[in-house]
Amino acid sequence: MSIKMIATDLDGTFLRDDHTYNHRRFAKVFRHLQKRGIHFVAASGSSYPRLAREFAPYRDQMSFVSQNGSVIHVGQQMIRNYPIKAAALARVMHVLDRFYGPNDINQLVISDPLTSYVDQQMDNHNLAIVKTFYEQVTRVPDLRHIFAAQPGQDFTKISINFADHIDLQRVAATLDQYLPASLIIENSGFNTDLIGDAHGTKRNGLALLQQHFNLSADEIVTFGDNENDLGMLAMTSQSYAMQNAHQVIRMQAGHITYDDNNHDGVLKTIEQLLKNE
Structure with a gap:
């Protein structure tokens, strides 16, 4: 089954420990994703404004699962949030x-x-x-x-x-x-x-986007490194725990990245997946 969506956690996964990423490499990867009709999703415990800043040049062409799944955006449009009573x-x-x-x-x-x-x-x-x-x-x-x-x-x-x-x-x-x-x-x-x-989780946020874009689970690739990523990783067989993730997380993902978050582990894996498509 071909890839139609890639969702990644940020801190400890897509971002280096200093909260930066390889902008030049990502720009090239993102262009390839768009050409192939693959939707990119940032899924994080952080707020939407932080995620929108991190991906400012791309924010209208991607989606965001922020606050650990309590707020979901497609581009700049919020499509769902789960308030606390x-x-x-x-x-x-x-x-x-x-x-x-x-x-x-x-x-x-x-x-x-x-x-x-x-x-x-x-x-x-x-x-x-x-x-x-x-x-x-x-x-x-x-x-x-x-x-x-x-x-x-x-x-x-x-x-x-x-x-x-x-x-x-x-x-x-x-x-x-x-x-x-x-x-x-x-x-x-x-x-x-x-x-x-309780409904505001990364898994539910990504499931909402899955429904929005009419995708099957095996068309989704996920990346994560921590406990709050487990639900998202469990959604698809094409799940990747980071090389730097705790052993418990690594054991529950379908795959483990070859490189860690400080060495472009997510981007290198995506590049390899695109070559294999």
Whole structure:
């Protein structure tokens, strides 16, 4: 079966560790994809504005699964988002305050489809890190009451970057026990957990695009490196875990890239796939 769509995670997968990529090589690959009618998708825990900036020259010709699947765009048109109910959002804030203090959390971010919000007390160092992944960031007087201050707004994702001394496996066990069943928590690497509506996953976002473009699963190629990529990798037999991925991820993908994210692993694999087409 021929390839009709390629979807890749960004950080730790398509991007190098310094959050850059080989622009010249990608431009050449992208031209070949367009000639063959292969649609390119960026799927990430980051916000749409960050993804649109990373792929600015191509954004009208590709699609985006952002915020781990809570927001889906075809080009610049948002076709779906999965908001968190206000009561569930309030519950998350309550649970975080109950179990974690200010020294346990480096960055707490609440996002709507385009804008991400942080508390005005966040220091400049952590704010700079947040802006790397979320682009459009606004400080608010009290993040924990943002849903009350903006009652009509759809909030789609909560991102929590924990301090190094926090055991993320214990975090997942704790939050799974106390959070509403309507929410899902997924690890996106870098000591960060993402919480959103249970339907807002990369797998569901990519499935929506699959339906939109009328594709079968075996016409899709996926790339990933972390837990939040597993659902997307499981969608198709043409799935690739990165050479630098954890062994658990590598074991569940159909293939493993020859090169890691710092050596154009995704682009080299795509080039080889196009040669074999």
